[in-house]
Amino acid sequence: MTINAEASGPRPRSFFTPTRIITYGIIIVAALYYLLPLYVMITTSLKGLPEIRWGNIFAPPLEVTFEPWVKAWTSACTGLTCNGLAPGFWNSVKITLPSTVVSVFVAAVSGYALVNWRFKGSEFFFTVLLLGSFIPYQVMLYPLVMITAQMKIFGTLWAVILIHTIFGMPILTLLFRNYFASLPQELFKAARVDGAGFWRIFFQIMVPMSLPIFAVAIILQVTGIWNDFLFGVVFAGTQNYPMTVQLNNIVNSVQGVREYNVNMAATILTAAVPLIVYFVSGKWFVRGIAAGAVKG
């Protein structure tokens, strides 16, 4: 039996037009450039030292070993101590969790106040916040060292947590303000008429309606704080260095044989948290950076 279907509509264009070949060509080459470091990191971390010395960095490992990973986590030397990255990881966790929770909460309340409970000078306050997000950190660093020293928290985890919370404010407040401004004002007014107060409206109406923006803010803060180096180095004190600082100490310490496989394993371990956040949150991460960048 033969099928005699008449072709209808325009002839489908060949997939392999010159333009498409060039387009895909460039995209694939670009993708290789972006993937290369990840590939090098992973393969190097799985090789033994002799193989690194004699092979090339792009060759896949001949003998897969997880020893560098174990060493990076438990016994690599960061400066004077040799306890691996594990303490740094836990320091980063201890810094990131409270800073994220507090800064997101305070920013949500501030954004809500800026939209729904305008006070005298709230516009001025908002402009200061906006400009604040562009001031280089170096400008405010020394006075903050003095303030935290006065508070007797300099060189402790509390200092880093406080600093991250403060510097998270501008961008997060901006996010929440713009989001709350896009919600219908009638809801707020109706709740006011019904006699609900500041906190009740916030917790029972605003928060449940703004879970998406909370997700975005949390992603921004977790990745941002985890990746920080400067504040960790300045405020945390040697005992409390976050993972990024310890990583840099492991890799750039001058003494002894450079163990590139351990270094790469340590780098992957430090990158793991933001990478997991990135891959798991997917579109939310993209939405987060777009929202963080574009002022509404």
Add this chain to the structure above:
Amino acid sequence: MVAIVLIVFIGCTLWTIWFSFTDSRALPNGAFIGFDQYERLFNTRRWRISATNLLTYGMFSLVFTMVVGFVLAVLMDQRIRFEDGFRTIFLYPFALSGIVTGLVWQWIMNPTLGLQSTMRGLGWTNFTFDWITNTDMVLYALLIAGLWHGTGFVMVLMLAGLRSVDGEIWKAARVDGIPTWRTYLQIVLPMMRGVVVTTLVIVCSGIVRTYDLVVALTNGGPGLSSEVPAKYVINYMFAAGNLGQALAASTVMLLTVFVLLIPWFIVEFGPKKNA
């Protein structure tokens, strides 16, 4: 909350500006000495190198980040298969810290173990790629790592901008027989002016702040050939114990950022005044 912001963002900034006019050494000191610190700053070889480095690196970084980001966005806009997959690949470096980025590229660009030795091992015995240890080329090594880290971010913003342009524009351009590349360059790009300016401002202020990447990739070396202002400030503030210099340098950084903000202010607040 209001108090904290006023104290930190306004108070600390004013404090820094004020004490940049004093003769503070290891500790802040009240003696007002006018513009002496600034004069000394611009006569210091290390600062001049830092500022020139930032200018060179910044110009290249800005142009390449914007152009590569835009080109990638346009390519991604061509109804590509696996668009989500490619976007994930282009953007993941942005999720990583400057320290991680610096260390990975330090390893790839290491002449005795990385790309150079690999190529030599494969038979190209004259292949040379030693930018990271070469005084004249180290800024371009920094550029390779910086672009890897930042172009995905620009691409995502630009792609969002492209997608926000009305589809009717495209139909009209096609009816008029305008080639695709000209439509992008002369019609679509001007229409997404807002996105472009915002991206520009963010990229610029990021460049002025460049710190982690340099610390991890080259630590300012070889010599002073990849030193940048952000690092200069930290070194003078905490290691060299010359606070006056550090504060003057950071005030110059602040001024630079505010100058860079002007175009953004014009775009964000300009039209509303006329309305």
